[in-house]
Amino acid sequence: MVMAQTATITPGENLVVEGIPPIPSALAETVERYTQFRYASLLSWHPTRREMLISTRFGEVPQVHWVKTPLGSRQQITFFPEPVAGASFQPTQGDYFVFSKDIGGNEFSQNYRYDIASGNIALLTDGKSRNSGGVWSNKGDRRVYTSTRRNGKDADFYVVDPQNPEERLLSQVESGGWGAADWSPDDQKILVQEYISATESNLWIVDATSGEKTLVTPNAGKSKVSYEGGAFSKDGKGLYVVSDRESEFLRLAYVDLATRQHTYLTSQIPWDVEEFDLSDDGKLLAFVTNEDGASVLHLLETATGKEKALPKLPIGQVSSISWHSNNQDLGFTLVAARSTADVYSLNVTNNTIERWTESETGGLNTANFSEPELVRWKSFDGKTISGFLYRPPARFEGKRPVIINIHGGPESQFRPSFLGRLNYYLNELGVAIVFPNVRGSTGYGKTFVDLDNGFRREDSVKDIGALLDWITTQPTLDKDRILVTGGSYGGYMSLAVATRYSDRIRAAIDIVGISNFVTFLERTESYRRDLRRVEYGDERDPKMRAFLQKISPVNNASAIKKPLFVVHGQNDPRVPLNEAEQIVKTVRNNQVPVWYLMAKDEGHGFSKKKNIDFQFYATVMYIRETLLK
Template identity: 65%
Template sequence: MKTRLGSLLLVLIAVLAPAPMAKADIAPNENLVVDGIPSISASLADSLARYTEFRTATLAGWHPSRREMLILTRFGDTNQAHSVKMPGGDRSQRTFYPDRIQGASYPPRPTGEFFVFAKDTGGNEFSQLYRYDLADGTVTLLTDGKSRNTGATWSQSGRQIAYTSTRRNGKDTDIYLVDPLRPLSDRKLAELTGGGWGVIDWSPDDQKLLVAEYVSINESYLWLLDAATGQKTLITPKGRAEKIAYGRAQFAANGRGIYLTSDRDSEFQRLQYLDLATAKPQVLSGGIPWDIESFELSPDGRLLAFVANEDGIAKLHLLDTATGRERPVPKLPVGLIGTLEWRPGSRELGMTLTAARSPADVFSWNVATGKVDRWTTSETGGLNTATLAEPALVRWKSFDGRSIPGFLYRPPTRFSGKRPLIINIHGGPEAQFRPGFLGRNNYFLDELGAAMIFPNVRGSSGYGKTFLQLDNGFKREDSVKDIGALLDWIATQPDLDPARVMVTGGSYGGYMTLATTTHYNDRIRCALDVVGISNFVTFLEKTESYRRDLRRAEYGDERDPKMREFLLAISPANNAAKITKPLFVVQGQNDPRVPLNESEQMVATVKRGGSPVWYLMAKDEGHGFAKKKNADFQFYATVTFVQNYLLD
């Protein structure tokens, strides 16, 4: 009887006990506005978790007197400044803000009692400069707290910073000087016209500034500016029929010349030495038929480390400035090399390395001993990075016979049959997809079995200045035709499914996404536009004033009647009636580049046509999502969108 009664009680308990609660759906945080996006199950977030927990680390600057450095990495929601005191050492967080730190550096000569960092608010890109005192963590504002302040460059003595600011009228970037230890010393050195000015370097005696005037990706100039009076002197030619673009520039150790990169008399950016007395350039990298994308002169001026962009892959070189000969360099992972910086008073070169199977991490190379040290090892969320897909460089012929390059990532071989494909188009347009770490995108390859291709359509950098100019002005839609040619190429590939194609991109890549959707609506399944341009005229009229003329140089001047008519005709918002496939639009409310209106008008127009539209807007973001919690929700929604509309 006891046994039967006990069994009955167990049954009753089981029946009456509450059922296990299903996991709640993921609610967007208080800063996210969602429209049309269905509920997202918490179980989806669990399955994606490993792909959201990777970190990156980038070199910010060396300590002036000790072998330690500042890096930027994320422990919480955004990248902050951290100290690292030895290779593989602990990352000691210094700044704690809801918004990301955009740069940090010690002064080059004093004892390193403070550093200066830059930060904006909510992604608005109106950066301010601050001093951080290591003794007690005190933070002091150095700029006006309102305008856009960029390009902080230390004097050789470390007593002053030169930077540009829009504080005079919100449009022009004037040059200011400040002693970080005396914030009230801040003064305007020179009033300049235009939004493309930037300080590059100080002369060895701190008497002059090297300043760049950027007009467009194809046209720029270098000037010397007197650090006392602000008087400027042009040092590169102006008025030539063929425009010249200058990239990096730095004074030689003796101050009598300048090392620079330039496409003068060349398709590519070449490393050169410019004698200031004769104004004659000497080419130092003539044997490399690719852009030299960065360089850094050693503290004693005897060695010049530089990086060549060879078909998207970064290659490190080391030049002896006395002999003009190259020295051997270590074998580094195939990928990208960034933020070159020599440790003061040493032969040690710091750098940031990124590869398909490794997120960005900080390394150093002692050129005297040949030793390479790894300073950071960023976490990858438990992913086995050794199995991540590596890209294949592919090419296809476009409408005019021109060869267009791209990087194709294929899913693991366990996925059989023709694979769905995501076309991901870079922004810029004067940019280039480079094969670094894909981060969250690895989920689409490894878990969903989708292939991904990253095209470098005409107008991309890295392939010569002729290729760079092929989409300018009235040739804008020729780059869209390159995507049409890519769709033709996909149909010829035995492992890709032309019936399951999604297109996505951010910024200018967002425009390309929308334009592809209007031109090739019947050849794609769905599209994801992130902070994209939907109407060139409204974009040019409303983008922040300091960058308006710079964008007109690329896209055309909407104030010209013929150009305005053309821009309106090709704008996706004016062709949205052609869109019948599902569209997902992502936008930051504080975006100074592609204003909120661009996404809002596109969403409203497509909605009126009756096509499915998802919309995600973040109130505390700008040109893309920088905060992890926002980026995670965007990722969850994107995976849901892909599952609903791309995959069978």
């Protein structure tokens, strides 16, 4: 991206720009500080030293960095043009680590070994298929991971010794929804998960030698049950799992492997358990609950089932919880509305918290950033829908324009967090932002998750109609200046709102969104097609196909009367580029202004800073043009 000596910004060589007016260089200078936020997240503790690998970005994309003391220097270790994901130390010596990386956002990740002493990097996978990162054996001599190499569709299990990378096919499966969770203490068995849908999954135990699978969680034809991963107890006689069995919410449970008896450990908490980690000695279970969108960290003694008191953390998101092998330090990533994501550790013997990273915030004082406000409204059928409202500073007087920002998934949830660049819309443009959690969102029980499935797809769109009604009742919000935006499924929702409620919005932004459910289901990568059919419906069924065609935005595009901005990555394996191309062409044929931005080196959303920056500049200009004029 070129700015020097020119009055306008030249897009990067991989960007295709259509219908977007020239962007003044002055705009980039105005928003510059909001493009400089950094984030850090915990990747892996060193097994013998109190040191860690983290992910953060100093160049274009996030890379692996080594931090040797709390608030110590962040020593960059990997240097690639593509983002690096999931690095994990070898768990006994720590003399090398394994990491994952794809190309251009295609999500066909490959695994690599990085040798600490030499800095040499070795490819561990075939270089072509889609591979999961994998899970270490307790001895640290093997990793089990999934790969689609056999047929491009099914996520089979492979075992590899990263020191001698000859992979062995362990077990063939059907579908792309399989993943490894843990090894038994003697490394003879592997716990794996079979994901079927957001509300249905199974746990199996795979023999680490023969590959033979045994179902641990038979459901006997009852209502759907979800199991979100698990871990072996240290005596190998049971499993700690997260499940919504006999419950609306995901609870932590202990499963006796001899009897399959479930003992529930968190029934007193009426919210989802979203993550847990068992200490190396098996005495403590750290877990995180999602309580109305905010993360709460808990600590449970396995012997007594009692919780230990912990220091209070800021309201935000806690993730990547991970025990050090010393059984005292619990590492985690924490992000809140006024603080970007950073890495911390909690010493559970004396309840002290130490900060390991302090990420830059572009020189801005984030202490003044807007805090989220939980809001609720009644939808068309009487159901209560909720979301989070961020208000601009009080110096902006009068009714404020509104951006409705809809999450993807659809089995996802907007959680109060650091808004990054979006703070510019609040602080400098005076725009309020609402993040709705429409039906189909997670976090509110499994019944709520299923309310938008199949033929009920448009009910979630009506939830946004009800939000538009709610906005008209708010004395500080301007019902005549509303823009709707979203990514992935949220992109579909933006397009659907633009077709159904065009007279009530000023503009829409569709980021990597679905414009036609039939073409999407036919063209999304084969490893995920059946998983998406469970959510959206099977396009091979004539009745469902007709319904999906009827509700698809591209077939209702004549109703879009307001400007549209479409953003997509050429290498998107989830929502293929065709979804963007067809909605752009159709809406333009209706003589409606369309801005189009496509990146040749990106996939399902932009990950490279120069591309993200250009998208941000264009979006600021689009908001000024459509919402603020």
